[in-house]
Amino acid sequence: MGYIKLLGGFLLVMIFSIAIVSYVVFYTNDNASSVNLDQDFNDFNSDLQANGTLYYNEVNTSSDNIFKSTVSEGSQTTVSGQGLKGGISTLYTSVSSIFDLISSKIFGGDPRFTIFLTMIGAFILFVMAVYFIKMWIGANPD
């Protein structure tokens, strides 16, 4: 998995999360369900949709910067490298929102069980760091 597929994977995770949570929330609201979803789901839904909007704006800004970037004569380097920085912060908040929901709904918010989430998060960060380093030294980022 390269840099582009990693970003694409995070984007699809965010879209998938919005789809699933919106489906559940609106299904229970529209069909007069006997189960009242607590406030966590509504907050999570709002957070994810805000993340999606922010990601959309960041990607638009980054794409605009790519088109406006210039190469000075003889240097062969782009002045602006914003295209590879788009959406990182919102992707991080989106994944951390999923981790918050896992911690709340599966582990009951018990801080003693969050070691599992810490391990998973550390592993994902390790994989990301490996690929960033791999990309930095010139390997093919797909």
Add this chain to the structure above:
Amino acid sequence: MVNKYNLPNTTGGIDQALVGIQESVSIFTPMLLFFIFCIVLLGGVMAQKRRIGYADFPMWTLLASVSTLCVALPMTLVEGLINPLMLGVIVTITLASGLWFFLTKDRGEI
């Protein structure tokens, strides 16, 4: 014959019978949903492994989670069959399996 649980009322419809079973044996709905999850997961994994030699565990976990969610949501329309905690756990597992699925694709795959 002495039963160690209250027999469900089967004259009020299938849903009332299910609610009666759930009231007597509180693990009934979670086990039913876990059964559906395992049927989709193991069936898909075994079939794919027999056909092409390897099994895509993240994909079948995601499909099993979504299938379980699709069965669990109509259960919320009957009072007493599933509780919010169970639904929350199913949604969370679905999102976690989606995270696993979208971050484990090798090159050449989706």
